[in-house]
Amino acid sequence: MTDTGPTAIKTTVPRRILDVRGLSKHFPVTVGILRREVAKIRAVDDVTFHVHAGETLGLVGESGCGKTTTGRCLLRALDPTAGEIIFDPGDVEPVDVAALKGKALKVLRQDMQMVFQDPFSSLNPRWTLLDLVGEPLVAYGVSRGKALETRVAELLRSVGLRPEYMRRYPHAFSGGERQRIGIARALALNPKLVVADEPVSALDVSVRAQTLNLLADLQEELSLTYIFISHDLSVVQHICDRVVVMYSGRVVEVADTDDLFSAPLHPYTEALLSAVPKPNPDAAKNRIVLKGEIADPANAPSGCAFHPRCTYAKDICRQQAPPLTTMESGREVRCHLAAELTLAGVN
Amino acid sequence: MSDKTAAVPTDSVTPGPERLALQKRVDLSVASPSYLMWLKFRRHRLAVASAVVVIMLYVIAAFAEFIAPHDPEKQNALNAYQSPTQIHFFDNSGQFHLRPFVFGTTSVRNPDTFELEFADDTTVRHPIRLLVRGDPYKMWGVFQSDIHLFGVADPDAKFFLLGSDKQGRDLFSRIVYGTRISMSIGLVGVLLSFVIGIIIGGISGYFGGVVDIVLQRVIEFVRSMPTIPLWLGLAAALPSDWSIMQIYFSITIILSLIGWTGLAQVVRGRALALREEDFIMAARLSGTSQTRIILRHMVPSFMSHIIAALTLAVPEMIIAETALSFLGLGLRFPAISWGVLLQEAQNLRSVALAPWLLAPGGMVVISVLALNFFGDGLRDAADPYRN
Known part of the structure; x- marks a missing residue:
């Protein structure tokens, strides 16, 4: 498993485990008792990307860009307004997650799980580890009693926690350990796809690397596919195979991690990359400081949503919204000027 | 993998329980929520003392016949206005x-x-x-x-430990009997408002939207009404030939008609806060059914808050009953409650001649203070995971 996994995926045509097409999630803004709708917050607007089986796909952007909402729509924690989410677990027929209801949705969630950002609020403080990690197993009637304990012990061991701790409550654990508990819970049903919503951003830097390594080890061991939501580009560079960059609810660039970091195609990606802290103090001079606020998803600017903050903006950017286009290299970018600009990456 | 475990410090705990752990060297990592609540409650000394007082009051209420040295109705003109x-x-x-x-x-x-x-x-x-x-x-x-x-x-x-009244009845025995009605009217009234409050607050918090807005306005409207005139009006409408029990239950209903609003707001607030908790979403994504989420996740997390709110609502009921009875519109003779007893201390002459007739007022103060401190302690201990 370990030596065939990643290499085999790279050489053959990878299967798309998840194909997201035109995903949108709009929240209505209402006023008064009659709840008259006065505006829409386009938290996620026409998002299209796919995920290959076995890879780690990064979903990056500033806070408020819609990456968490996208992640929650994928799992149907939120119901998307429009779009298709085709999930192909491999062993059964692909399904459109966006259209599933009731029972079918419950069946699907065995294959798709989530790791939460906040290791404190995502674990019920009144439950022991056995209850918490065993919750999905009980809910799906997989095991109970002695068998449940055995399985939970196995899961705890796999995330580096001692099985003897299963009678303890979450308050006895540190943030990093709690996050491991959350990971164990997500893995309880042997999912194929795990959406990790900023799993390390609430952790101390020292624990971050440990947790990231654990995620990487588990991926290899259990041939998992990750969607890794993050605003921390150094983490993304470390763990992701491909990256989707979002801005104001839209995808602005999709590329392999190496390509994206060495030669970004979208000015927003360039600005994000320039904000990554560098060990070399001289390099810090090149930092692009974006002016203005992130575009308001309830009242998006005309044309390209990024134009008010873009140093390269031309008239066309103010007038026409650019489509997400595939370049000759196969990379996707949403910018009128993508072919003309030469943007600075890192390394 | 198991090697990694040793490297991870496992005895680091969140600040709240940690400080508790220092006070008492017990294995808190396996301490149940109720034990943590007890530890936190115990640190509130005044609340612990009040809890003892509250328990004593309810013991007195339960065993009034045994504890009272005299029959509260035994009259004797010769014993009128005996000082303690x-x-x-x-x-x-x-x-x-x-x-x-x-x-x-x-x-x-x-x-x-x-x-x-x-x-x-x-x-x-x-x-x-x-x-x-x-x-x-x-x-x-x-x-x-x-x-x-x-x-x-x-x-x-x-x-006569606390003196006697105009008819020569032992005031101490009458206060003991009054404890039964006065303390229980608070409990029964609160239970009734709890049922109304949890249903309306739950609906408001769970459904949100228009339902929530309308219910919140209704609650604000009810709360804006001046309570005493409303009670007076309702109590005056009770037929005078009703039995003590009928009057008793009517009065509790009248009191809870206003009392439910505060509880509804507590329930709604907790429901709204819980909806946002990640562990509820995690449970949903884990395939846990709606019923199980409500029963195993939501109810345990807000039960302690509800109990604290209930405890704080009891003294309001007691005061309300006392006020109504004192004004002669609540319970009436021959029922014995602290309010009814105070009614006898209404005129200046009896207060001047027999100041001990005000003793039932002292009982109201003691019970209300004890319940309030007890409720405060419960409220602080309701969430042992936060500091």
Whole structure:
């Protein structure tokens, strides 16, 4: 498993485990008792990307860009307004997650799980580890009693926690350990796809690397596919195979991690990359400081949503919204000027 | 993998329980939520003391017949307006007796006013004994008995711990009996408002949207009404020929008609806060059913808050009942509650002549303070995971 996994995926045509097409999630803004709708917050607007089986796909952007909402729509924690989410677990027929209801949705969630950002609020403080990690197993009637304990012990061991701790409550654990508990819970049903919503951003830097390594080890061991939501580009560079960059609810660039970091195609990606802290103090001079606020998803600017903050903006950017286009290299970018600009990456 | 475990510090805990752990060296990592709550509650000394007082009050309420030394309805014109009987340890020769006693009394007619006046007859001692035979009673209306917790054996001895009223009835015994109605009317009323509050607050918080807005406005409207005139109006509408029980339950309903609003708001607030918790979403994504989420996740996390809110609502009910009865619109004679007893202290003459008639007011103060401190302690302990 370990030596065939990643290499085999790279050489053959990878299967798309998840194909997201035109995903949108709009929240209505209402006023008064009659709840008259006065505006829409386009938290996620026409998002299209796919995920290959076995890879780690990064979903990056500033806070408020819609990456968490996208992640929650994928799992149907939120119901998307429009779009298709085709999930192909491999062993059964692909399904459109966006259209599933009731029972079918419950069946699907065995294959798709989530790791939460906040290791404190995502674990019920009144439950022991056995209850918490065993919750999905009980809910799906997989095991109970002695068998449940055995399985939970196995899961705890796999995330580096001692099985003897299963009678303890979450308050006895540190943030990093709690996050491991959350990971164990997500893995309880042997999912194929795990959406990790900023799993390390609430952790101390020292624990971050440990947790990231654990995620990487588990991926290899259990041939998992990750969607890794993050605003921390150094983490993304470390763990992701491909990256989707979002801005104001839209995808602005999709590329392999190496390509994206060495030669970004979208000015927003360039600005994000320039904000990554560098060990070399001289390099810090090149930092692009974006002016203005992130575009308001309830009242998006005309044309390209990024134009008010873009140093390269031309008239066309103010007038026409650019489509997400595939370049000759196969990379996707949403910018009128993508072919003309030469943007600075890192390394 | 297991090697990694050793590297991870496992005894680091969140600040709240950690500080508790320092006080008491127990294994908190396996401490259940209720144990953590107990640890936190125990640190609130005033609340612990109040809890003892509250428990005592309810014990008194439960065993009123046994604890009261006299029949509360036993009238005797000769005993009218007796001042509280003094309890002595030393007799007239200055000798100490371990068992406390009261002196006998002699009555003397005042030659000027022709009123009967009482004086201690120091030659007669009536020792106070535990478990003495006295007025017969029916415990909870079932068990016939005449054994009282304490009292004096001689039925003619005057033994009025808190004095007597106009009809010569023992005020202490009447307060003990009043505890039963006054303390229970708070509980029953709160339970009723709890049912209304949890349903309406739950609907408001769970559905949100228009339902929430409308219900919140209704609650604000109800709260804006001046309570005393409303109670007066409702209480005045009760037929005067109703039995004590009917009046009692009508009064609790009237009190809870307003009381539910505060509880509804607590329930709604908790429901809204819980909806945002990640662990609820995690449970949903884990395939846990809606019923199980409500029963196993939501109810345990807000039950402690509800209990605290309920405890804080009880004293409001007690005060409301006392106020209504004092004004003569709540419970009426022959029911005995602290409010009814205070009614007898309404006129200036009796207050001037017999200030001990105000004692039921002292009981109201004690019970309300104790319940409030107890509720405060519960509220602080309700969420042991936050500091």
